[in-house]
Amino acid sequence: GAVVSQHPSRVICKSGTSVKIECRSLDFQATTMFWYRQFPKQSLMLMATSNEGSKATYEQGVEKDKFLINHASLTLSTLTVTSAHPEDSSFYICSAIFDRVETQYFGPGTRLLVL
Amino acid sequence: AQSVSQHNHHVILSEAASLELGCNYSYGGTVNLFWYVQYPGQHLQLLLKYFSGDPLVKGIKGFEAEFIKSKFSFNLRKPSVQWSDTAEYFCAVRVTGGGNKLTFGTGTQLKVEL
Numbered sequence: 001g002a003v004v005s006q007h008p009s010r011v012i013c014k015s016g017t018s019v020k021i022e023c024r025s026l027d028f029q030a031t032t033m034f035w036y037r038q039f040p041k042q043s044l045m046l047m048a049t050s051n052e053g054s055k056a057t058y059e060q061g062v063e064k065d066k067f068l069i070n071h072a073s074l075t076l077s078t079l080t081v082t083s084a085h086p087e088d089s090s091f092y093i094c095s096a097i098f099d100r101v102e103t104q105y106f107g108p109g110t111r112l113l114v115l
Numbered sequence: 116a117q118s119v120s121q122h123n124h125h126v127i128l129s130e131a132a133s134l135e136l137g138c139n140y141s142y143g144g145t146v147n148l149f150w151y152v153q154y155p156g157q158h159l160q161l162l163l164k165y166f167s168g169d170p171l172v173k174g175i176k177g178f179e180a181e182f183i184k185s186k187f188s189f190n191l192r193k194p195s196v197q198w199s200d201t202a203e204y205f206c207a208v209r210v211t212g213g214g215n216k217l218t219f220g221t222g223t224q225l226k227v228e229l
Contacts, residue, residue: 004158032215034215034216034217041221042221043119043205043219043220043221043222044159044205044217044219045219046216046217046218049214049215049216093158093159095159097215103161103164104161104215104217105161106151106158106159106160107158108157108158109158
């Protein structure tokens with residue numbers, strides 16, 4: 001199946017700093033990428049949908065100024081958590097699609113811990 | 116808005132036992148349905164999906180699921196589980212014509228004991 005990578009896999013940062021997470025499709029060009037957040041023992045919650053070259057579409061309740069998404073190419077999307085706070089600590093997962101059948105392929109996730 | 120319910124949060128089975136994980140969704144229109152699996156330390160992988168046609172779909176590793184429209188259900192089954200099936204299983208729904216957004220259930224943690 002298609003491969004999606006994320007970097008870093010884990011990050012610890014101080015409160016008030018910004019953290020950038022990368023999502024790459026390794027063997028295909030992704031028409032759309034998605035960013036999810038997963039709280040412990042809870043489901044994946046979609047944060048935003050990202051299309052290459054256009055602004056991301058954020059889900060209701062997600063602060064677009066806090067979670068900046070850039071989709072600069074067909075193989076790379078980045079999520080920047082700005083001015084991170086402890087409540088932003090979570091598991092962030094990206095996914096990508098590359099065909100009209102629209103099966104999402106998921107990255108391994110990034111564990112963010114804000115101290 | 117659509118929602119997905121997975122009623123079993125934790126399931127423990129012995130090897131060779133049969134498995135059925137429940138998934139119900141709430142949405143009155145046409146949907147696509149998915150089951151994803153997440154093995155320990157790994158990323159989500161697609162087990163199977165239903166778009167249209169035969170409501171009984173077969174996926175990888177001997178899994179199958181049946182779409183029952185009247186019950187808004189898409190239960191996952193496997194006749195005989197293996198220790199290697201220990202993982203977390205997520206049901207997901209996508210509303211057709213509503214973009215590519217997936218709505219996930221809360222997941223079911225399956226533990227298979229030897």
